[in-house]
Amino acid sequence: MQFVTLNNGVKMPQLGYGVYKVEDKEATPAVLNAIRAGYRSIDTAALYGNERGVGKAIRECGVAREELFITTKVWNSDQGYEKTLKAFDESLEKLGLDYLDLYLIHWPMPAEDTYVDTYKALEKLYADGRVKAIGVCNFNIDHLQRLLNECEVKPVLNQIECHPYLVQKELKAFCEENDIYVESWGPLMRGGAIFENEAVQSIAKKHGKTPAQVILRWHLQNDSIVIPKSVTPSRIEENIDVFGFELMPEDMDQITALDRGERTGPVPAEFNKK
Numbered sequence: 001m002q003f004v005t006l007n008n009g010v011k012m013p014q015l016g017y018g019v020y021k022v023e024d025k026e027a028t029p030a031v032l033n034a035i036r037a038g039y040r041s042i043d044t045a046a047l048y049g050n051e052r053g054v055g056k057a058i059r060e061c062g063v064a065r066e067e068l069f070i071t072t073k074v075w076n077s078d079q080g081y082e083k084t085l086k087a088f089d090e091s092l093e094k095l096g097l098d099y100l101d102l103y104l105i106h107w108p109m110p111a112e113d114t115y116v117d118t119y120k121a122l123e124k125l126y127a128d129g130r131v132k133a134i135g136v137c138n139f140n141i142d143h144l145q146r147l148l149n150e151c152e153v154k155p156v157l158n159q160i161e162c163h164p165y166l167v168q169k170e171l172k173a174f175c176e177e178n179d180i181y182v183e184s185w186g187p188l189m190r191g192g193a194i195f196e197n198e199a200v201q202s203i204a205k206k207h208g209k210t211p212a213q214v215i216l217r218w219h220l221q222n223d224s225i226v227i228p229k230s231v232t233p234s235r236i237e238e239n240i241d242v243f244g245f246e247l248m249p250e251d252m253d254q255i256t257a258l259d260r261g262e263r264t265g266p267v268p269a270e271f272n273k274k
Contacts (some may be wrong), residue, residue, distance in 0.1 A: 077274040106137050160182060188228055
């Protein structure tokens with residue numbers, strides 16, 4: 001496993017395990033399989049409805065709590081200072097933990113204009129030592145700039161949709177300039193068409209790897225944090241087996257050139273669903 005050092009000095013595994021759309025009862029065996037395969041970073045959210053299942057796996061896995069990096073997120077309906085503090089307590093209770101490694105705002109919801117107050121609640125939790133790092137998801141440059149202007153603690157990362165068909169060059173450059181890591185959700189574009197891409201298949205064949213492994217390697221060499229999701233044990237193992245090879249500069253350029261601004265999820269500036 002490779003680690004990155006966040007802007008507050010906290011170390012985080014560069015490759016983690018995401019549990020989006022994993023049912024609560026399925027989350028326990030899935031997370032246990034991931035931890036056995038070598039994952040130490042687990043990414044969940046209040047919205048996913050599986051924090052209890054994730055927490056059960058954490059208790060049963062046999063790995064010391066301090067060796068695990070646990071992330072969850074405050075959902076849109078709980079934004080606002082007091083509501084966020086309450087939502088944090090609820091997530092912590094469901095997970096069965098006494099602290100979090102990372103707490104994130106799930107969406108900026110710009111039409112609601114609550115994300116600054118919400119982030120100030122995260123700052124309070126950070127100051128109180130209840131979370132080791134704080135950050136955001138799906139924030140555009142203007143949302144990030146407002147936090148930098150109006151808040152005290154710089155976000156450690158911005159978790160955004162990012163994959164070869166949505167490279168996010170401008171946003172990634174802004175984050176890099178401001179020492180904010182990019183964490184890619186949907187790094188494999190939920191499978192499908194990207195695996196069939198001719199360039200991806202050719203690079204995979206050259207390295208004796210799968211298309212998924214090549215794409216994850218592209219993310220890692222772009223200095224992004226990645227959280228692929230699968231409930232299939234063989235895929236869970238395949239997705240972490242990406243540290244024994246390296247893409248050539250021409251491979252990296254070929255994959256980056258696939259960018260076509262294609263999203264699988266909502267547009268952050270327009271998404272205000274509670």
